[in-house]
Amino acid sequence: MLLELVDISVRYGQVRALTDVSLGVGEGEIVAVMGPNGAGKSTVLKAVMGLAPVVGGHVNWRQNRLTAPTHEIVSEGIAFVPQGRRVFTHLTIEENLEMGCLYLNDAAEKQRRLDTVLDLFPVLYEKRRDLASQMSGGQQQMLALGRGLMAGPDVLLLDEPTLGLAPIVVKEVFQKVAEISEKLKTTIMVVEHNIKGVLDIVDRAYVLDMGRVVHDGTPESIQETDILTQVFLGKIDSGMESDDI
Amino acid sequence: MSIVTGALRNVRDVARDPRSWWQRSKGNIELWANLIVLGWALVFMLWRGGGFAITVGSVFAIWAILAVSLNLVVGYAGLLSVGHIGFLGIGAYTTAVLTSHASYEQLRTEAIPTFGWPFFAALPFSVLLAGVVALVVGVAFNRFRDDIYVLVSFGFAVIAFTTFLSWRNLTRGAFGIHEIARPAIGPWVFDGELEFLALLLVFLGLVVLIAWLIVTSSFGRVLTAIREDEQAIQVFGYRTTHYKLAIWVISAMIAGLAGALLASWSTFIDPNSFVLLESVLLVSIVILGGLASIWGSLLGALAFVMLEEGMRFVPFLPSEFIGQIRQVILGILLVLLMLFRPQGLVGRFKL
Numbered sequence: 092m093l094l095e096l097v098d099i100s101v102r103y104g105q106v107r108a109l110t111d112v113s114l115g116v117g118e119g120e121i122v123a124v125m126g127p128n129g130a131g132k133s134t135v136l137k138a139v140m141g142l143a144p145v146v147g148g149h150v151n152w153r154q155n156r157l158t159a160p161t162h163e164i165v166s167e168g169i170a171f172v173p174q175g176r177r178v179f180t181h182l183t184i185e186e187n188l189e190m191g192c193l194y195l196n197d198a199a200e201k202q203r204r205l206d207t208v209l210d211l212f213p214v215l216y217e218k219r220r221d222l223a224s225q226m227s228g229g230q231q232q233m234l235a236l237g238r239g240l241m242a243g244p245d246v247l248l249l250d251e252p253t254l255g256l257a258p259i260v261v262k263e264v265f266q267k268v269a270e271i272s273e274k275l276k277t278t279i280m281v282v283e284h285n286i287k288g289v290l291d292i293v294d295r296a297y298v299l300d301m302g303r304v305v306h307d308g309t310p311e312s313i314q315e316t317d318i319l320t321q322v323f324l325g326k327i328d329s330g331m332e333s334d335d336i
Numbered sequence: 337m338s339i340v341t342g343a344l345r346n347v348r349d350v351a352r353d354p355r356s357w358w359q360r361s362k363g364n365i366e367l368w369a370n371l372i373v374l375g376w377a378l379v380f381m382l383w384r385g386g387g388f389a390i391t392v393g394s395v396f397a398i399w400a401i402l403a404v405s406l407n408l409v410v411g412y413a414g415l416l417s418v419g420h421i422g423f424l425g426i427g428a429y430t431t432a433v434l435t436s437h438a439s440y441e442q443l444r445t446e447a448i449p450t451f452g453w454p455f456f457a458a459l460p461f462s463v464l465l466a467g468v469v470a471l472v473v474g475v476a477f478n479r480f481r482d483d484i485y486v487l488v489s490f491g492f493a494v495i496a497f498t499t500f501l502s503w504r505n506l507t508r509g510a511f512g513i514h515e516i517a518r519p520a521i522g523p524w525v526f527d528g529e530l531e532f533l534a535l536l537l538v539f540l541g542l543v544v545l546i547a548w549l550i551v552t553s554s555f556g557r558v559l560t561a562i563r564e565d566e567q568a569i570q571v572f573g574y575r576t577t578h579y580k581l582a583i584w585v586i587s588a589m590i591a592g593l594a595g596a597l598l599a600s601w602s603t604f605i606d607p608n609s610f611v612l613l614e615s616v617l618l619v620s621i622v623i624l625g626g627l628a629s630i631w632g633s634l635l636g637a638l639a640f641v642m643l644e645e646g647m648r649f650v651p652f653l654p655s656e657f658i659g660q661i662r663q664v665i666l667g668i669l670l671v672l673l674m675l676f677r678p679q680g681l682v683g684r685f686k687l
Binding site (some may be wrong): 165171173176182189190191213242 | 554565
């Protein structure tokens with residue numbers, strides 16, 4: 092595994108968000124983390140980025156423990172595309188992209204990355220001088236993906252990239268994620284509630300419920316079982332006591 | 337710089353075709369705010385004559401330096417500090433103590449050590465001390481944000497004021513410090529008000545230049561990104577606490593500079609110049625002018641000073657009420673502004 096969570100537990104005060112979660116992504120893979128609202132999906136990525144209060148377990152990065160603080164993780168090769176896009180609306184597309192690699196001092200490398208990203212996202216190239224506030228939600232999501240790629244990451248962590256987007260745009264976003272994996276060979280871990288689209292593009296998936304991993308396997312194996320129905324309709328017995336929540 | 341080109345373009349358009357200019361510009365609030373404040377200032381100065389213009393200009397320059405420095409913190413980095421007056425005080429007292437010539441023993445009040453330094457020797461210490469205090473305070477403040485930040489900066493302003501008032505064998509407390517030196521370069525002393533105004537404007541120009549360089553740099557871009565979304569910028573590899581601390585210290589140093597100039601300009605200071613209310617007025621100027629706009633801070637400061645000085649000449653107003661009424665009017669203006677134009681006269685962002 093390139094990036095691996097080992098027995099991670101996260102608590103927000105009295106609330107247990109994750110309990111002994113172990114999951115990982117191998118080099119070149121696309122892996123999905125799925126589950127209903129409140130399952131702890133986003134917390135998985137926040138735990139990697141040092142943005143969640145981890146009370147147990149650890150994260151392995153290239154077989155070593157990842158102990159870097161949040162602002163240094165990106166230079167390790169892990170880029171995070173947060174939920175809700177969070178582009179800087181007062182900056183232009185190009186400036187937004189530059190924010191993704193300002194830590195880099197090599198101007199030629201910056202330009203090379205910018206060219207790669209603009210090549211991958213024609214819509215960003217067209218509007219590169221426009222303010223991000225003038226873009227649609229789908230375009231902003233593309234910008235957020237592009238900004239993540241500007242860090243030149245080995246692993247891209249995507250937190251609900253299709254949240255709040257129209258179905259047709261959702262499809263585009265998933266296609267773009269698959270394209271990134273194919274063209275740039277970037278390893279991708281994507282947190283999604285949108286099961287249908289995401290299962291088409293991933294190699295493996297984990298299903299989370301109530302802060303625990305309840306299933307993992309290939310998309311086919313997941314679709315063969317009725318685990319998703321159980322989880323999303325709340326029919327699973329995860330063995331948790333009510334005071335755990 | 338866009339303000340200069342914008343002004344020139346307007347002048348050109350008026351000269352070419354006044355009617356179409358009027359059609360295009362009559363709904364442009366920003367333009368009207370500029371014209372009204374600048375026009376008002378110009379007319380008033382012409383009416384009252386040179387002496388008045390020099391005084392207003394000097395008071396304006398000091399407030400403008402302060403407003404620009406605070407805007408770096410509030411407007412660009414998004415840290416709402418109401419404690420900035422503390423740094424003004426630190427700068428002012430440093431210069432006052434180091435340059436005062438008064439022989440306090442004869443005044444039969446509390447004696448403090450007099451150093452009698454020249455102004456330009458004391459000035460760097462004013463700036464530096466404000467910076468050092470800001471660094472220490474800032475390390476603690478960096479844990480906080482938003483409304484908690486307002487509260488802790490409020491605490492700082494109160495502590496600073498109490499220190500000025502109570503550390504009597506350094507500041508002479510409520511008696512204040514007299515005979516603060518005027519600046520001098522060689523034999524040439526900035527004695528006259530006009531010379532001092534020129535000096536103030538030079539410093540104001542310098543501060544505006546520094547602020548402009550900061551906000552147009554990549555450092556400034558990160559600052560505005562911190563204001564928009566601190567966590568998002570953290571995951572891109574920015575240690576946001578360092579950026580916030582850096583701009584906080586720079587801003588405090590500029591406020592320290594304003595303090596040194598204020599002390600030397602008025603040649604007398606006491607703690608009353610550094611009460612919390614002044615700090616709140618300063619925040620009001622920044623919001624009135626417009627957050628994240630250097631020109632807005634200049635315009636806000638000018639509007640504020642004109643309001644204060646201009647009201648002295650309202651015929652039926654007893655002079656002893658002017659101070660209070662000015663604050664009432666400023667308060668009403670702020671409420672109206674928040675209701676109808678929350679981004680300030682020429683700003684782009686809301687608080």
